[in-house]
Amino acid sequence: MHxxxxxxxxxxxxxxxxxxxxxxxxxxxxxxxxxxxxDAILSAPDTGSARVAFLLDSLRALDxxxxxxxxxxxIRRGEPRAVLLTFAKQSGAYGLYFNRDYTxxxxxxxxxxxxxxxxxxxxxxxxxxxxxxxxxxxxTKAGTPYTVYTPYRRQWAMQLAHTALPAIPAPRLQPxxxxxxxxxxxxxxxxxxxxxxxxxxxxxxxxQTRLDAFIQRHNELGLRGYKAGREQPALNAxxxxxxxxxxxxxxxxxxxxxxxxxxxxxxxxxxxQQSIETWIGELAWxxxxxxxxxxxxxxxxxxxxxxxxxxxxxxxxxHFAAWCAGRTGYPIVDAAMRQLAREAWMHNRARMIVASFLxxxxxxxxRRGERYFMRMLIDGDHAANNGGWQWAAGTxxxxxxxxxxxxxxxxxxxxxxxxxxxxxxxxxLAQVPERYIHTPWEMPPAEQRRANVxxxxxxxxxxxxxxxxxxxxxxxxxxxxxDDTQSGV
DNA sequence: TTTTGAGTTGTTCGA
DNA sequence: GTCGAACAACTCAAA
Numbered sequence: 001m002h003x004x005x006x007x008x009x010x011x012x013x014x015x016x017x018x019x020x021x022x023x024x025x026x027x028x029x030x031x032x033x034x035x036x037x038x039d040a041i042l043s044a045p046d047t048g049s050a051r052v053a054f055l056l057d058s059l060r061a062l063d064x065x066x067x068x069x070x071x072x073x074x075i076r077r078g079e080p081r082a083v084l085l086t087f088a089k090q091s092g093a094y095g096l097y098f099n100r101d102y103t104x105x106x107x108x109x110x111x112x113x114x115x116x117x118x119x120x121x122x123x124x125x126x127x128x129x130x131x132x133x134x135x136x137x138x139x140t141k142a143g144t145p146y147t148v149y150t151p152y153r154r155q156w157a158m159q160l161a162h163t164a165l166p167a168i169p170a171p172r173l174q175p176x177x178x179x180x181x182x183x184x185x186x187x188x189x190x191x192x193x194x195x196x197x198x199x200x201x202x203x204x205x206x207x208q209t210r211l212d213a214f215i216q217r218h219n220e221l222g223l224r225g226y227k228a229g230r231e232q233p234a235l236n237a238x239x240x241x242x243x244x245x246x247x248x249x250x251x252x253x254x255x256x257x258x259x260x261x262x263x264x265x266x267x268x269x270x271x272x273q274q275s276i277e278t279w280i281g282e283l284a285w286x287x288x289x290x291x292x293x294x295x296x297x298x299x300x301x302x303x304x305x306x307x308x309x310x311x312x313x314x315x316x317x318x319h320f321a322a323w324c325a326g327r328t329g330y331p332i333v334d335a336a337m338r339q340l341a342r343e344a345w346m347h348n349r350a351r352m353i354v355a356s357f358l359x360x361x362x363x364x365x366x367r368r369g370e371r372y373f374m375r376m377l378i379d380g381d382h383a384a385n386n387g388g389w390q391w392a393a394g395t396x397x398x399x400x401x402x403x404x405x406x407x408x409x410x411x412x413x414x415x416x417x418x419x420x421x422x423x424x425x426x427x428x429l430a431q432v433p434e435r436y437i438h439t440p441w442e443m444p445p446a447e448q449r450r451a452n453v454x455x456x457x458x459x460x461x462x463x464x465x466x467x468x469x470x471x472x473x474x475x476x477x478x479x480x481x482x483d484d485t486q487s488g489v
Numbered sequence: 490t491t492t493t494g495a496g497t498t499g500t501t502c503g504a
Numbered sequence: 505g506t507c508g509a510a511c512a513a514c515t516c517a518a519a
Contacts, residue, residue: 141517141518146516148496149497151496285497348498391498403512404498405499410500478512
């Protein structure tokens with residue numbers, strides 16, 4: 001026997017999978033494809049049902065693809081280290097292959113696994129897959145990790161410029177011996193979960209189809225029009241690949257390759273080039289925040305800039321509940337929160353608006369919002385979610401954001417000018433005239449009657465006054481900085 | 490070592 | 505309505 005194990009984790013695909021390809025070539029296709037349902041993750045408060053549903057769907061798709069070529073996905077349940085030890089012993093595998101993960105918990109888990117298996121004579125091989133440029137591959141001249149995006153991005157691009165990204169085909173795998181047991185893939189209900197959220201179809205084929213469509217679309221809804229279209233949450237002008245990237249249904253390398261390939265079809269200086277660059281920048285942001293988390297794991301518990309741990313939040317529970325429910329009285333905020341509840345996904349512009357609103361208007365601790373997002377989002381990713389929230393809260397890596405307090409009215413007017421996004425997700429306001437769509441509380445009573453909505457009854461009046469809260473937030477942040485200077489940290 | 494330029498995504502005020 | 509300046513001071517990265 002010369003069997004090896006490929007441990008699927010966040011790489012639920014066959015193509016462009018370096019660990020899987022290496023496992024197949026080392027074993028002449030005698031690969032045992034394994035996924036471990038880890039109860040610690042499944043029952044974590046951060047783990048929402050939408051994400052579990054997407055995971056299960058992706059696992060089903062993976063199993064179907066494997067079966068089509070005579071193999072199958074082996075499912076086990078339990079603590080990964082113990083499961084892998086038993087599984088390696090039972091199967092007689094001499095090697096374990098997996099792609100690297102970078103969150104603190106994942107790294108601790110993987111180190112323990114490597115150690116335990118090495119002690120039992122199983123060689124462990126790990127690969128770069130989830131990131132395009134790993135921590136350590138770029139550093140400042142001083143040898144420190146980058147904490148500012150722009151210079152990071154420059155180096156990141158230089159690094160990639162002399163890295164080949166050849167497509168890795170799906171390997172041919174030999175059938176898994178009958179004797180190898182697998183637990184059946186549980187349903188969502190069997191995991192004691194339900195969701196009424198509209199979940200995207202999981203799996204490699206669905207992800208690839210989505211990427212192809214985004215690359216090929218010729219109007220402002222595709223990659224070539226991304227730079228302009230991406231700013232309007234009412235348009236489906238983003239790739240919406242986040243969940244597929246989150247679970248590795250699509251490879252970041254495949255995304256970059258597709259973008260670079262499209263770029264060759266346009267002259268330098270063509271407007272499409274800017275769109276392509278902007279979108280590649282999003283892949284760089286992803287790596288940037290992974291890298292920040294890898295080097296500064298404390299960001300999961302507190303502010304990247306320590307002085308902002310001292311912020312004295314209001315943390316008003318009723319305000320938090322209203323924010324979650326999409327009943328703040330600010331239409332763009334409420335539309336976004338209802339999109340999240342309905343679709344387990346939110347447009348990126350909208351994420352910034354609601355995050356700014358929670359922290360700067362409601363003065364609620366960004367970690368409350370971070371946790372809620374993690375629970376609700378189909379693409380919830382610890383690194384990216386944390387980075388986004390810290391950015392919005394002004395506690396993160398960005399250098400000068402203290403005055404960047406979004407005005408929920410002007411953001412709405414700027415990025416949802418006709419109110420199409422608001423009308424789609426806040427049906428109470430569907431008939432409100434354009435003039436009032438982002439300020440419904442200013443509608444005279446007669447106008448409210450015509451629009452079939454009474455503010456304060458059918459739709460809330462604003463729960464806070466933006467101008468007042470903005471000043472309070474500025475004072476709060478000023479205070480935290482002043483305290484910090486005084487304490488001499 | 491010291492210095493210099495710059496920092497994802499904004500808002501408001503006053504001319 | 506449009507436009508430019510102001511909004512703290514600080515830290516990072518590189519020369």
